[in-house]
Structures are given as structure tokens and as C-alpha cells.
Amino acid sequence: MAKILYIExxxxxxxxxxxxxxxxxxxxxxxKNAEDGLAMALENQPDLILLDLGLPDVDGxxxxxxxxxxxxxxxxxxxxxxxxxxxxxRQTVEAYGLNGYLCKPFKLDTLMEIIEANLGA
Amino acid sequence: MTIEIIPADYFTxxxxxxxxxxxxxxxxxxxxxxxxxxxxYIHIFDIDLNLSSVARAxxxxxxxxxxLGVRPPWAWITxxxxxxxxxxxxxxxxxxxxxxxxxxxxxxQETHLEVIRNNVPAHRLFLNKGFKEVNEYLVLRRAPHSVxxxxxxxxxxxxxxxALGALEFYPRHLTWITALDSMRNAPDLSGLRVEFANGxxxxxxxxxxxxxxxxLVFHTEQCSPVKIGIQxxxxxxxxxxxxxxxxxxxxxxxxxLPALLGMGFFDNFRRIEMRRKM
Numbered sequence: 001m002a003k004i005l006y007i008e009x010x011x012x013x014x015x016x017x018x019x020x021x022x023x024x025x026x027x028x029x030x031x032k033n034a035e036d037g038l039a040m041a042l043e044n045q046p047d048l049i050l051l052d053l054g055l056p057d058v059d060g061x062x063x064x065x066x067x068x069x070x071x072x073x074x075x076x077x078x079x080x081x082x083x084x085x086x087x088x089x090r091q092t093v094e095a096y097g098l099n100g101y102l103c104k105p106f107k108l109d110t111l112m113e114i115i116e117a118n119l120g121a
Numbered sequence: 122m123t124i125e126i127i128p129a130d131y132f133t134x135x136x137x138x139x140x141x142x143x144x145x146x147x148x149x150x151x152x153x154x155x156x157x158x159x160x161x162y163i164h165i166f167d168i169d170l171n172l173s174s175v176a177r178a179x180x181x182x183x184x185x186x187x188x189l190g191v192r193p194p195w196a197w198i199t200x201x202x203x204x205x206x207x208x209x210x211x212x213x214x215x216x217x218x219x220x221x222x223x224x225x226x227x228x229x230q231e232t233h234l235e236v237i238r239n240n241v242p243a244h245r246l247f248l249n250k251g252f253k254e255v256n257e258y259l260v261l262r263r264a265p266h267s268v269x270x271x272x273x274x275x276x277x278x279x280x281x282x283x284a285l286g287a288l289e290f291y292p293r294h295l296t297w298i299t300a301l302d303s304m305r306n307a308p309d310l311s312g313l314r315v316e317f318a319n320g321x322x323x324x325x326x327x328x329x330x331x332x333x334x335x336x337l338v339f340h341t342e343q344c345s346p347v348k349i350g351i352q353x354x355x356x357x358x359x360x361x362x363x364x365x366x367x368x369x370x371x372x373x374x375x376x377x378l379p380a381l382l383g384m385g386f387f388d389n390f391r392r393i394e395m396r397r398k399m
Binding site for chain 2: 009010033052053054055056057058061062065066069082083084088091092095096097
């Protein structure tokens, strides 16, 4: 089972993801802002990061550069979960070297599919 | 529903942040803030919290907020938001009326605002309140990546004072976000000037944060804006190769735009500037 870090400022979204992921046997970690997200990623070395782009201190795009700038996290799959329109999400993932995206609202099955595909990669 | 309008300075910055973030949970463009960012926003954009408003229901529940920037003879309405469950109850309209009344009382000649394109309910509200569309702007983003080699030219880095000096003579309209007064309030202003042997030249003013660059304003004095724009950006990214960039309110007709797109910027969203005579 995998260790998954979710960086998301809205507690309800985090709670929902926690229920889903722990229910499938994964270890779930939650950071509510970019600074905590970077610290937790470095400390816990997650197998996958779920990243919300709209964060209160530094946005998800800039955070992804910090994350990718750390040798230990260079290859960690990062999946963007965002309310941005699909085309912006696609361009963001491509430009920032991330691994995938889901536009909110999304189905939980779809989230599990993208997580499992990236954990298996 | 009874709606009471209260000056925003009745609330702490953290209370305003909490309310603002709740109004934006389902927003078209996610833009949450923390207390530090809101305090900086208030300072840089000359927001007057005594003239800004919070809407509250009769039972004490806060419903939404709006902020007013003041730079006589202009006012600027910003951060307008209403809790998702309360929308279409008249709270947004009441907040707008309060902003306009405050601008009127101060004797402002014109009130400005920006609305995200495709935010249909907000756009309709602003039209109903007498605002007219003036310009359309792009908000662009660029992730760090490699840049071509710089062409031989003279490059001068501008400190804060020199950057402000350049902006003072900027010949076109700037929105509130990148206006001279906003840049003057910003602590992290910098700039760059390039000049070629044939006399063609231009400059770029920007804000430099620890991990990102923002608030880019380009000006070409002589020569092709695309050629000058590319050289400005190449030199910028030679100095800041790992910085993320967020370029707000680049006018759709800005002649430097092909340079930005050619250097890896992509379109995040668009804003419409609207104004209303008072």
C-alpha cells in the first residue's frame, strides 16, 4: 500500500480523500498549505502527491517547482486536482512536468484510477 | 432575507480571509489567500477597510464581502464574493451599492473593477450597476525552462527607483494591479533595460519574489516590440532560471504578446476591465 500526500486547503475535500484512500489501505497525509506541503513531502517521502493548485500561501504551480527542485521528490508522481478549466489544467501539467490532472468535480473512481496508474508506473 | 452592511474594519484580517476563502470555494479561478497575503494586498492596492464592506444576515451570519481601493479621483472595487449558498439573495447587489455609495461620498470621478471572462453572474451584476467594458486582459503563466542565448546588446538592471522612474513615463493605460501607485507600494520591484547598437531599446518592470516573478510591464522605446520583448525575457530568465512567472493584465493588443507566447507563457484566464462614471 502507498503513502499519499494531499496538499489541499479545503478540509472537506481532504476528509473525503482521506476516507477514500484509507478505505483502500493507503496511508494518507494532509497538508493545508504549500509550506506545510513541502515540509511534509520532504519528511515523509510520499509515493504520490495530490496537489490542489489554489493554495492560500503559494499556489500549486510554484509549489510544484519547489517539489521538483528537491532531489528526493524529483520523480514522485504529482497529480493535480483543480477547479481550473481542463485546457489550463492540461497545459499546467505539461509545462510544470507533472504527471496528471483531474478537474473538479470528479468521480472518486476516476481519482482512484489515476492514482493507481501512477503508483504502478 | 435582511442584509446588513458593515464596514470591513469591524473584522480582523483573519476573519476577512476566512470569509473571502469561503466565498471562493467554487470560484471559476481558485484564488484562496492567507492573512499575510491579504494584508499585503490591502497595502499594495490602497484598500480602505473602513470603506470596504461585509454583508451580514439578521441572525449575524456573514454572507459576503467587497473591498474598495481609493486613489482619487478613482476608486476600485475588488474581492467581491458571496457564500455559494447565499447567492441570488441580493447580498452581492447590496455590497456593490455600498461600494458605489462610498465612492460617491468620497467624490470619486470614476470607479473601476475587473471581472473574469465567463463569470457571467458577476458580469451581469456589474452591467446592471452601470459599469461598461473598457479592455480585455490576459493572465499568463510560465513554468521555468531553458531559454535561447541572448543576442548581443547592452543590458542594464534597474533598481526599485529606476524601475519606478521608467514606469512613470509609461505611455499607455495600466490597470490597478500594475499601475504606478501599486508598484510604488510593492516592496520587491525591479527592472531591466536592453539597448542594441542600432539604438533600439526597451524595458521591463516586474516584481521579484523568492520563487516567482509577477506584475510584468513591458515597454519598447524603439524597434519591434517582439524583438525587444524576447531579449528582455531571455535576459530575465538567464538571471532567474528557476523562477515561476505570473503575468497579470497583459492587454490583448499588447504588441509584446508574441514574445511572451514564444517564451513559453500560456493563457490562464482573461479579465475584462469595466468602469463607471460617478
